[in-house]
Amino acid sequence: MLTKEFAFNFTNEWINSWNCHDIDKIMIHYDDSIDFTSPFIIQFNNDPNGRISNKNDLKDYFSRALNKFQDLHFELLNTFLSVNSLVIHYKSVNNMIAAEYLEFNDHGKIIQVKAHYLNSF
Template sequence: MITEEMAQAFAAAWINAWNSHNLEHILEHYENDVEFYSPLIRLLNFNNEGVIKNKADLKKYFETGLKTYPDLHFKLHHYFAGVHSIVIYYTSVNERLCAEVFELSESGKAKRVLCNYAR
């Protein structure tokens, strides 16, 4: 079970990692065999499936994102704790609202991520 404190700590650390643009700190939140789903994968021409299935490819994708959006800054609005998941609701690139669902492993890292953006 994800506690309120765990959800708050994960959300704060995740947002801070992105806002620092430190790729290694960002990647600390993900398992090696992560499944990452996002419509931005297609938008950034990374692949046509919209899914990344390992941390090595996720690193390449995040590098692309950080280069494409050099002024990237996320603003946390809220987080939600679930049984084995956390949802982070924030303002993303180009001021788009986003909610990401992080299904966590026993080690507290994301093993499955579902990114959802407001149109």
């Protein structure tokens, strides 16, 4: 079970790694067997499924996003805690409001993400 302390620390580290544009710090949060779903994948990867299923492809996708959005800055709005998952609610690129469902394994690494954006697609 995730704790409030884990949720607080993880969320701050996750936001800060994105705001530093440090791909290695970003990727340390994800398990090798990540299952990542986002409507941005449909646009960036021309993939109608909007899904990435391995860490190497996710790193490539994130790297391209960081290059495209060089002024990227996330602003944390809320963090929601459950048994083995978090929802991070934040202001994303172009001031879009985002909520990401993150599911964790027993080692504290993200194994599944479902990214959601308010009225953006």
